Amino acid sequence: MENSLLLRDSALTDAELLKMADFLTAAGNRYRLRILFYLYEVRESFVIDIADEIGLSQGTVSNHLILLYGAGLLNRRRKNNRVYYSLTEKGKDFVKFLMRFPCF
Numbered sequence: 001m002e003n004s005l006l007l008r009d010s011a012l013t014d015a016e017l018l019k020m021a022d023f024l025t026a027a028g029n030r031y032r033l034r035i036l037f038y039l040y041e042v043r044e045s046f047v048i049d050i051a052d053e054i055g056l057s058q059g060t061v062s063n064h065l066i067l068l069y070g071a072g073l074l075n076r077r078r079k080n081n082r083v084y085y086s087l088t089e090k091g092k093d094f095v096k097f098l099m100r101f102p103c104f
Helices: 002-009 012-025 028-043 047-054 058-070 089-099
Strands: 045-046 073-080 082-088
Touching: 002 082, 012 028, 012 073, 028 045, 028 047, 028 058, 028 082, 028 089, 047 058, 047 082, 058 073, 082 089
Parallel strands: none
Antiparallel strands: 045 082, 073 082
16 A cells, blocks of 8 residues: 555656556566666677677677667667667666666
């Protein structure tokens, strides 16, 4: 009951809560977290290199990148026939936030 009171009194709208849930869903996968940490380290990369680093197929990595991009954690830019990905400021802040936990 206390949680429902807290939620009712908060300034968060259903739309904001949905955005938070989408963000946490996107980030809540070990391979997507690996992608985020990898991009934090290398700054920018494209699907083939990310797939090689993570150890997944290009198609699987592309699906993960789409979710991360949709959550606002990644930028993407096209150069010739390649799409390059990098962290947004939100993505960088999220990785820095995760690195502050002692278990990491």
